[in-house]
Amino acid sequence: MKDTNKHQGLRNQLAKQLQEKGITDKNVLDAIKKIPRHLFLNSSFVDFAYQDKAFPIGAGQTISQPYTVAFQSELLQVEKDHKVLEIGTGSGYQTAVLVTLGAKVFTIERQNELFKKTSRLLPTLGYRPKLFVFGDGYIGLEKEAPFDSIIVTAGAPIIPQALLSQLKIGGRLVIPVGDDIQIMTLLVRKNETQFEKTEFGDFRFVPLLENKN
Template sequence: MKDTAKHQGLRNQLASVLSQKGITDKNVLEAIKKIPRHLFLNSSFEDYAYQDKAFPIGAGQTISQPYTVAFQSQLLEVKKDDKVLEIGTGSGYQTAVLYTMGAKVFSIERQNELFKSTSLLLPKLNIRPKLLTFGDGYKGLPNYAPFDSIIVTAGAPMIPQPLMAQLKVGGRLVIPVGEEGQAQIMTMLIRKNETQFEKHEFGEFRFVPLLENKN
């Protein structure tokens, strides 16, 4: 679990690349500078950890490109102590960014292998989500709702109704929407009142598919 001055230098460079690509939220950029992304990857990828690229992490999943993580995080406009629901813990890197930004993170992972490894990794890095659980992201976490914001880190063919229901009025839901095998459209819903949502779209991204519990 080594984190060196060289790694820190590479993180600063990465933050500067993201800034050039249009990430302006200081809170997001500071989190990118602090989090040792190389520790979330298989050691064979360590030399590439601070490139703006996605990498495989096992169980057919990927750690998202840093720009994608930063872009989604920026859309959420996280404030300190916001309750944020994350659908798809994956490697835990996005969880770490949200936590470092001051959010109280509730995260669900559908792949048991990833859930186990990430549950062990995060505490070693002093990253302590409010809840890290194994389950079906489509259903959200109704017992802990409502949330200030919800982030989905996998592509879904449509926006799951239970997630919309678990969002506070004024809250933001950020989700890549599109069919499997195609690019998804980054979509943000802002809840205006009990029944109305305002929709914004932000261009194409590529994500692994959101898995529904088939059991």
Template sequence: MKDTAKHQGLRNQLVTVLQQKGITDKNVLEAIKKIPRHLFLNSSFEDYAYQDKAFPIGAGQTISQPYTVAFQSQLLEVEKDHKILEIGTGSGYQTAVLCTMGAKVYSVERQNELFKTTSLLLPKLGIRPKHLSFGDGYKGLPNYAPFDSIIVTAGAPIIPKPLMAQLKVGGRLVIPLGEEHQIMTMLIRKNETQFEKHEFGEFRFVPLLENKN
């Protein structure tokens, strides 16, 4: 598991690309500059790890393109010690970005294969989320609620009600909404019953899987 000066140079180039695409949050950019994305990918993709592209990671899932990770992270307006619920741990790259930004991350993954891989990988890289869970993201993590913000890393046809219930007043929920193409959507909880909705254009994600049992 090597991280070389060449990899760092490629990360610096990637950060420049993200800035050109409109990412301005310095904490997001610093995290992406630090994290060895190539170690979250199958070694056959290593040479392409710092291109702004998504790649398959197994179990029918993908690692999102860096712009998408940066865009969602920027929408969250992460502050140190923010308690964040992540739905869809996947490769763990988004988890790593949020942890590196100083958040306390609670993450749920539906695919056991990915859950096992990521649970081993993150500690090796010195990244320690508060809690990694294997389970149904639609249900969130009620035992650890409420959260300062919630990020969903897979496309969902609707906003799961349990996630809305687990968000603090003033908190942000960022979710790609839609079937084949998704609209990046952010809800801000104004009070116990009211949410303010913002939309940020089209993205493509793999679907969020719900446990039908």
């Protein structure tokens, strides 16, 4: 499968669509324009890759819709060389966005099928996270903490305390919280004990799973 001028044109259209939906971060929009989303999808969905939709990727998981990826990425406020922890690697598309934004990405996936598939795929496409771990996202990655930001790409019924404790002062946690429908939630660490919380409306994610390894 190749990346063609036609795909590039579709990506440009997608970025324009996301801008019209309210995404303003130029770096995020540029990342959406650069990354060949069709190469992260199962072949049966390739023709629909640049629609603003989620698609199944196996193991009961999905690749998030581009608007959701862009929205979460924008909330993170990624700067070059930021240490970012991603909970739920999935297809690797969000990982690629973070790498393209210049982050040092530490990413965790707990579905072995996806872990194997994505750990092979990302390097072949030129996206190299700092560390790719098969493990439980609920407990984060304490040995690599603290992080400038943490992104959770699955619906969490609660905000895991371990993730809050692994943020730097001033660090940002972006997490969809809830059971059937999630509220996109941003927590900014103000000091050792205090977090500022902002909520951004309803989204739908597959559930964040724990203790399956």
